[in-house]
Amino acid sequence: MKENEIQDELSTIRNLMERSSKFISLSGLSGILAGVYALIGAAIAYRFIYSKISEIPPDFDHDLTKAFFYDGDIHTATLFLLSVAFVILIASIGTGIYLTARKAKQKSQPIWGNTSRALLFHLATPLITGGLLILVFISPGYYGVIAPLCLIFYGLSLFSASSFTFTLVKYLGLCEIILGLINACLPTYGLLFWAIGFGVLHIVYGTIMHFKYDR
């Protein structure tokens, strides 16, 4: 066996090990776009909330949860914010699936195979748990927990799914968890933390991914 033959053999092996156990078709661009959507959504939510707050007397405690109660129109407000969040979620997932499918084709990796199934399963378990928990907390009116719980459970999802894809996802997950925990100590800044976690961090992650793996 010649040296370059062996090298060739080894690189095939390395490639197979990676391709069979990790889903490497995640697109960086979709991360950037998801971040942009989240920032737009946060801006809409911010305008909405603070247009309500301006109606309240200046000596009023600027606690967002109380501001809602003051306005008296808590259900409309919640419904509006939830639908904004829902639209962002759908747009992000849609973009993600489209761009990932395109990249999977390029890499000739099946989009629905062993690895993507495992990835999705490990992603969905903490995410759905968190989503249901948030719904449970919303109904008696604990709005302050939404942002930190979103961040923490999303971080946990990424962390648990990261063994089936790039290591970078693990660090993104850890950052989201840390951000969520800090947010839990400062519940009035929910929207700000939400914007950093889902907007800024996604854009940073997407940019790194894009330049490292997309080309």
Add this chain to the structure above:
Amino acid sequence: MKVPFEKLDKAFENRLRLQIMSVLVVNDRYDFNSLKELLDTTDGNLASHLKGLEKEEYIVVHKAFLGRKPNTTYESTEKGKKAFKQHLDALEQLIKQQKNK
């Protein structure tokens, strides 16, 4: 110093066998069809090499049914993992020696 060709595992002389093994070492289990797709090979070719690896006791076969469709999955044994690692080490040695020449 002599090149340690004898350290290379005869069972891995075939490329496809080595490739099968590399997939099974990093995955708990892998099914026949996914393996076929990943390695871009034919049914007969893949089956015969899987049989070869099974004979060496490097892999074990799990036969199950998904509804009515047979679903055969493969798993690498400890012996197989060890042999795979030794084979890679031997390949590495070969490269090192050729560089030193």
